[in-house]
Amino acid sequence: MNRKNCLVCSVISFFELRVLHTADWHLGQHFLSGQERLSEQRAFLDWLVQTIDEQEVKALVLAGDVFDSTTPSHAAQELYYDFLVRMQGTGCRDIVIVGGNHDSPTLLNASRRLLRALRVHVVGGAPPDPAEQLIALPGLLVVAVPFLRERDLQAAAPGETPEARQARVRASIAGHYQTLGEHDTLRRHRETDAPVLATGHLYAAGGEAREGAERDVHVGGLGVVGAEHFPAAFDYVALGHLHRPQVVGGQSHIRYSGSPVPLSFTEADDRQQVLLLDFGPGAGPPALTALAVPVTRRLQRFHGELDAVEAAILAFDNEAFSLIAWADVLVRSDDAPAVVQRRIQAALQERRTHVLAPRGVRHQRLSELPDVLLDSLRGGVGPVEHLHHLSVEDVFQRRVAGLPPERAQALTATFQELRQLLAEADPLAWGGEAEPGSGL
Numbered sequence: 001m002n003r004k005n006c007l008v009c010s011v012i013s014f015f016e017l018r019v020l021h022t023a024d025w026h027l028g029q030h031f032l033s034g035q036e037r038l039s040e041q042r043a044f045l046d047w048l049v050q051t052i053d054e055q056e057v058k059a060l061v062l063a064g065d066v067f068d069s070t071t072p073s074h075a076a077q078e079l080y081y082d083f084l085v086r087m088q089g090t091g092c093r094d095i096v097i098v099g100g101n102h103d104s105p106t107l108l109n110a111s112r113r114l115l116r117a118l119r120v121h122v123v124g125g126a127p128p129d130p131a132e133q134l135i136a137l138p139g140l141l142v143v144a145v146p147f148l149r150e151r152d153l154q155a156a157a158p159g160e161t162p163e164a165r166q167a168r169v170r171a172s173i174a175g176h177y178q179t180l181g182e183h184d185t186l187r188r189h190r191e192t193d194a195p196v197l198a199t200g201h202l203y204a205a206g207g208e209a210r211e212g213a214e215r216d217v218h219v220g221g222l223g224v225v226g227a228e229h230f231p232a233a234f235d236y237v238a239l240g241h242l243h244r245p246q247v248v249g250g251q252s253h254i255r256y257s258g259s260p261v262p263l264s265f266t267e268a269d270d271r272q273q274v275l276l277l278d279f280g281p282g283a284g285p286p287a288l289t290a291l292a293v294p295v296t297r298r299l300q301r302f303h304g305e306l307d308a309v310e311a312a313i314l315a316f317d318n319e320a321f322s323l324i325a326w327a328d329v330l331v332r333s334d335d336a337p338a339v340v341q342r343r344i345q346a347a348l349q350e351r352r353t354h355v356l357a358p359r360g361v362r363h364q365r366l367s368e369l370p371d372v373l374l375d376s377l378r379g380g381v382g383p384v385e386h387l388h389h390l391s392v393e394d395v396f397q398r399r400v401a402g403l404p405p406e407r408a409q410a411l412t413a414t415f416q417e418l419r420q421l422l423a424e425a426d427p428l429a430w431g432g433e434a435e436p437g438s439g440l
Contacts (some may be wrong), residue, residue: 017139018056019197019277019286023063023240024259026102030068031326035358037261038075039323041295044260045083048274051291053090053117055276059137060092063257064100064147064201064242065093066108081111084120087439094137098146100201100240105146126152134185140279142187143180143234147241148173165312166410173202175227182232187219193282193401195235203413204256227251235285236277244270245290253285260293265328268299297323301354305366306333306340313347318354325355330362337363382415413431 022276025044027291027351029037066075079216087095097120099105105125112122123144153172156165156328176200179187186196205226206429237254244267245258257275262268272293277286298321302309309331318325331340344361396415400408 016281017058017279019059019061019140019279020052020055020057020275021063021236021238021255021257021275022260023062023201023238023257024065024100024243024263025062025078026065026068026259026261026263027070029069029263029356029426035326036075037263040261040297042079042292043322045079047294048260049083049086049090051274052087052092055291056091057276058091059140059142060087060095060200061142061197061238062095062097062239063199064098065102065240066097066100067103070104070107071101072107075206084115084118088118093119095120096135096137096144096199097122097140098144098199098201098240101147101149103147125149130180131185133180134183136185136189139194141186141194141196143176143177143186143196145180145200147201148176152176154216164204169227170225173225177230183235186233190233190283195279195286196233197236197238197277198230198234199238200230200240202239204239204242204254219355224409227254230254232252234397235279235283238275243267245273245275252288255288260298262295265299265301268301296321298325300325300327301330302327303330304332306331306335306343310343310347313351313355315345316351316355324353327355327357328359329357330364332366334366 026037029041031037046231048427051057063293066080069078072080084095097108099108108122108124111126115122120142121142123135123146125146126148127133133144133198135144151168157166158203172426177200180198189196203224205224235253237248239248239254239256241255243259243263244256246256248254248256255275258270258273259267260272260274262270262272271290272295273290274293276289276291278289279286299317300316302312304312309329313327313329316325321353329344329348331344333340340363341361348361396412400411403411
């Protein structure tokens with residue numbers, strides 16, 4: 001164990017319980033061109049088992065999106081169950097897993113009774129009895145709330161307006177947490193002065209979603225809740241869904257851990273991490289430590305004019321990473337497509353042991369770019385902007401710029417969802433700019 005790990009472990013005696021918060025594994029994820037992520041995900045799980053053992057973690061909390069699909073491959077399921085078996089060889093006493101919007105509640109719950117014998121507690125979907133979401137661990141109560149689907153929320157009223165629907169769904173989600181926060185089991189637990197940890201898989205207000213990579217889990221921003229909707233009885237709220245690590249509403253005890261593997265090119269520069277929570281004696285927020293997850297494969301963007309892209313690929317060095325990098329290549333050039341392809345493919349071939357472009361080389365003619373973008377690429381300021389040169393996203397953002405913030409947020413969430421659904425159905429529908437593996 002290195003000196004840094006020793007320093008972290010040396011303070012564990014001052015705490016009663018150490019918990020690890022993670023989320024959004026998306027096991028079995030593929031890029032649009034079919035590349036699997038299992039090698040990267042396997043490397044993460046190997047590291048996680050070792051880290052949990054070294055850091056003397058007593059409970060693991062996985063806040064949703066175990067899998068990338070409701071019908072995960074056999075290889076992805078094998079990776080999941082193999083991890084749970086290997087965890088039995090660590091000092092971790094309990095594992096709590098809740099379903100996310102990508103997970104099948106039925107599939108996760110199918111092995112629930114068997115896994116309970118291994119102290120793995122699974123809540124794939126919201127159960128009819130709220131008490132089933134309250135899981136008592138040694139020294140900790142976990143309020144295990146999974147992704148809440150429409151059927152889990154209050155029914156719609158006849159003739160309901162969009163605004164009323166938005167208010168109803170938000171109130172229903174907040175009410176779900178409030179009911180659990182006032183449950184007799186939680187109140188009895190509070191009498192022991194032990195901490196309470198709640199989970200959630202949702203889009204919290206103020207959270208930063210990645211353009212082209214994340215979308216709201218309820219149409220039109222209906223699922224957006226604020227930090228104030230989580231009861232004060234919760235000492236920590238472990239969230240999943242947004243892939244960038246972040247704090248909600250300035251409340252340091254309400255957090256997204258982020259995804260441990262970058263799931264699209266838009267996430268390549270994010271921090272990949274898990275969170276250690278050290279609960280002291282008695283109730284109260286835990287002390288937090290972010291542990292960086294080793295990145296085994298770089299997701300690299302090469303965007304620009306032909307000479308610059310070619311030079312960047314030829315200079316690219318991937319020696320520090322165990323897996324070949326995957327590149328997103330977009331060349332802006334008025335050269336013939338055959339010329340662009342020949343030069344870039346030759347550069348990629350020369351660096352084939354360092355980088356691979358899974359979806360090939362995309363080509364955009366400079367003469368088709370708006371003047372302002374073309375000039376900015378070359379360091380100047382473009383004087384003229386034409387509507388037919390603007391992207392759909394540019395037009396939309398300008399259209400909502402003058403609206404009240406709440407209205408703009410709701411419309412943006414709807415727009416992003418429609419954009420994502422269209423991109424999933426037809427990756428080229430948005431000018432070929434859809435991110436590989438961008439479904440959240």
